[in-house]
Amino acid sequence: MKRPSLLILSVLFSVFCLGISLFIKNAEAVGQAPVPHDASHPRNKTPLLKEELKMAHTVKQGETFMIQILHPRKGFDEGTAWLTGVKAPLFKQTNGSLQGVMPVKVNQKPGGYTFKIQNRDGKTLYESKVEVVNAHYSKQNIRVSSSMKGTQPESGELETIGKLKKETGGTRYWTVPFVAPTTDCMNSRFGNLRLHNGKFTGNYHKGIDLRSPQGRPIRATTGGTVKISRFYRLHGGTVGLDHGQGISSIYIHMSKLDVKPGEKVEKGQVIGRVGSTGFATGPHLHWGLYVNGLPVNPAQWVHPKRC
Numbered sequence: 001m002k003r004p005s006l007l008i009l010s011v012l013f014s015v016f017c018l019g020i021s022l023f024i025k026n027a028e029a030v031g032q033a034p035v036p037h038d039a040s041h042p043r044n045k046t047p048l049l050k051e052e053l054k055m056a057h058t059v060k061q062g063e064t065f066m067i068q069i070l071h072p073r074k075g076f077d078e079g080t081a082w083l084t085g086v087k088a089p090l091f092k093q094t095n096g097s098l099q100g101v102m103p104v105k106v107n108q109k110p111g112g113y114t115f116k117i118q119n120r121d122g123k124t125l126y127e128s129k130v131e132v133v134n135a136h137y138s139k140q141n142i143r144v145s146s147s148m149k150g151t152q153p154e155s156g157e158l159e160t161i162g163k164l165k166k167e168t169g170g171t172r173y174w175t176v177p178f179v180a181p182t183t184d185c186m187n188s189r190f191g192n193l194r195l196h197n198g199k200f201t202g203n204y205h206k207g208i209d210l211r212s213p214q215g216r217p218i219r220a221t222t223g224g225t226v227k228i229s230r231f232y233r234l235h236g237g238t239v240g241l242d243h244g245q246g247i248s249s250i251y252i253h254m255s256k257l258d259v260k261p262g263e264k265v266e267k268g269q270v271i272g273r274v275g276s277t278g279f280a281t282g283p284h285l286h287w288g289l290y291v292n293g294l295p296v297n298p299a300q301w302v303h304p305k306r307c
């Protein structure tokens with residue numbers, strides 16, 4: 001009569017194994033969530049940072065995470081964070097904290113990277129690992145007409161736009177959450193590798209496209225200063241906003257511009273209308289977001305619905 005008990009034992013054992021594997025699976029899923037950790041996390045190798053630190057240790061390719069040092073000691077009013085050679089300055093905020101925004105390159109190889117916080121003298125106060133995870137961006141083919149193929153940027157166009165992305169003012173005008181520039185659905189994601197008529201362009205989509213009809217009002221996603229408001233040959237009707245402290249945004253292919261360079265804009269203020277100007281296949285809004293010089297996924301900030 002030993003056989004039935006062996007059978008029961010083996011059934012019990014398989015149930016136990018299944019339980020263990022489910023438990024491990026759950027633990028992995030939780031481990032991948034971008035949950036902020038504080039400085040007391042065991043991955044902190046240089047405990048010179050006595051202040052409380054809030055940041056994520058897991059981030060997707062092309063996304064951004066915020067770094068917040070609460071109650072910095074006297075004299076600690078600026079610093080720099082580093083990840084994969086990308087520099088994020090930390091600015092003193094009105095609530096006394098030090099804050100910065102760290103972008104991750106869209107094509108950064110997934111894996112663990114050293115993250116550092118340095119004071120103004122370059123001394124490392126904090127070091128830990130940040131895990132970059134695959135965002136699984138895809139490919140997108142665009143049918144380009146022969147008349148579109150000849151669209152070239154005008155003189156100074158790329159330089160002015162390049163400057164908007166890299167240079168932002170020291171005053172912070174941005175606050176979270178952002179508002180969507182239009183409430184229409186997203187028909188092209190950030191990070192897609194772009195093909196024109198089936199041929200790789202070597203470029204990826206540096207913003208998101210919202211399938212908005214001609215004339216739809218476009219709103220400033222957060223507060224800022226107007227740096228660009230003009231019609232360009234390649235980008236079409238363009239508004240560029242400097243939100244300060246590392247963040248800028250661009251809205252292109254517009255049919256009408258409602259703001260002037262130098263003007264301050266509030267979050268939600270109408271800055272222009274949707275169009276199909278410049279290198280565009282039809283009316284839509286291309287919205288690009290830049291953090292410390294890198295294009296990042298705007299969908300992380302406003303969560304638009306997919307078309």
Ligand SMILES: [Zn+2]
Pocket residue numbers: 188205207208209285286287
């Ligand atoms: Zn686009």
